[in-house]
Structures are given as structure tokens and as C-alpha cells.
Amino acid sequence: xxxxxxxxxxxxxxxxFIFVFLLSCNKTKEEVQIKNIINQIYKPESPFASNSPYTNxxxxxxxxSKKLYALILEAKEVEKKSRESISKNEQNNIKPYLLxxxxxxxxxxGYTSYSxxxxxxxxxxxxxxxxxxxxxxxxxxxxxxxxxxxxxxxLDNVAYKKANGxxxxxxxxxxxxxxxx
Numbered sequence: 422x423x424x425x426x427x428x429x430x431x432x433x434x435x436x437x438f439i440f441v442f443l444l445s446c447n448k449t450k451e452e453v454q455i456k457n458i459i460n461q462i463y464k465p466e467s468p469f470a471s472n473s474p475y476t477n478x479x480x481x482x483x484x485x486s487k488k489l490y491a492l493i494l495e496a497k498e499v500e501k502k503s504r505e506s507i508s509k510n511e512q513n514n515i516k517p518y519l520l521x522x523x524x525x526x527x528x529x530x531g532y533t534s535y536s537x538x539x540x541x542x543x544x545x546x547x548x549x550x551x552x553x554x555x556x557x558x559x560x561x562x563x564x565x566x567x568x569x570x571x572x573x574x575x576l577d578n579v580a581y582k583k584a585n586g587x588x589x590x591x592x593x594x595x596x597x598x599x600x601x602x
Contacts, residue, residue, distance in 0.1 A: 452540050454574050455547050462576060463535050486569045486577035492595040499602045520598055524591060526553050527562050527581040545570040
């Protein structure tokens with residue numbers, strides 16, 4: 422077996438250090454991008470944070486995955502058709518078919534604050550644990566948010582800690598809503 426010179430060890434150690442450093446910088450950069458998406462959707466001054474982000478008329482497809490964005494648009498279309506059919510009806514006391522309450526968190530009454538607890542990245546999928554609280558109802562919970570890297574990180578789903586209606590996650594809730602109409 423050939424002995425490695427001391428200078429070669431230093432070189433190998435330095436290359437390993439640089440590799441690990443660059444790898445960790447990339448992960449940190451991705452974590453910052455993920456935090457930015459979470460904040461765009463959930464921060465109180467966000468146009469999406471009206472307890473039901475999908476109701477905002479200025480939806481950005483760069484915030485949501487293709488699949489989630491399509492479900493949101495379809496659910497909005499169902500609501501629009503329901504409102505139109507009722508407005509044509511002479512009975513103004515009929516309530517349109519709407520998704521009510523906050524659908525981007527477990528508790529339909531919404532949240533008053535949130536904090537990101539943990540970000541896990543594996544390939545093009547990230548899982549984010551977010552702790553929410555609702556001061557008015559004195560409740561605290563943690564939802565698991567999934568993001569996909571589709572030319573940038575995008576919200577794909579929210580796994581509810583507490584079932585929101587009969588659904589275990591946001592995509593299921595939207596799908597069930599659309600199918601029920």
C-alpha cells in the first residue's frame with residue numbers, strides 16, 4: 422500500500438471541506454427560498470392570508486404547484502358557477518356552494534400567528550412543519566406542508582394535523598369540493 426504524503430492529506434481535507442461547505446450553502450439557499458414561499462402564503466399582510474388564500478383574485482401560479490393551482494382554479498370555477506346559477510334564481514335566500522373558512526390550515530377558523538419549525542429537503546420535495554396558533558380559540562397545532570421544486574419551490578399540499586371537515590389534506594379537500602358539485 423502506498424503512503425499518502427502529508428501535503429496530499431491537506432489537499433484532500435481542503436477539497437472535502439469546500440465540498441461540504443458548498444453543499445450546505447446550497448441547502449441553506451433552498452431553505453431561504455422555501456421560507457419565502459411559506460411567508461408569501463401565510464404572513465398576515467399577505468394578499469393570500471385572508472384565511473382562504475385561494476379566494477384572492479390575483480393568484481400567482483409561481484406560488485403553487487401545477488396540480489394544486491389547477492385544483493384551486495377548478496374550485497373557484499365551481500364557486501363562480503354556483504353563484505351565477507343562484508343569481509339567476511329568484512330565490513335570493515339560497516346560499517351558493519362555497520368553500521368556507523381557512524383551507525390552508527387544519528382549523529377552519531384560521532390562525533393568528535405561525536412559525537416554521539423544521540424544513541426537510543429530499544430531492545425536489547420539501548416538507549415543512551409549521552406551528553400555527555389561533556389566540557381567539559386558544560388553540561395551537563402543527564401542519565405539515567409539502568412543496569415541490571417545479572422550476573422554483575411551490576406549495577403542493579397541506580397535511581392537516583386536525584381533519585378539516587372530512588379531508589386529511591388540502592388537495593383532498595379541494596378535490597372533494599369539486600366532485601360534490
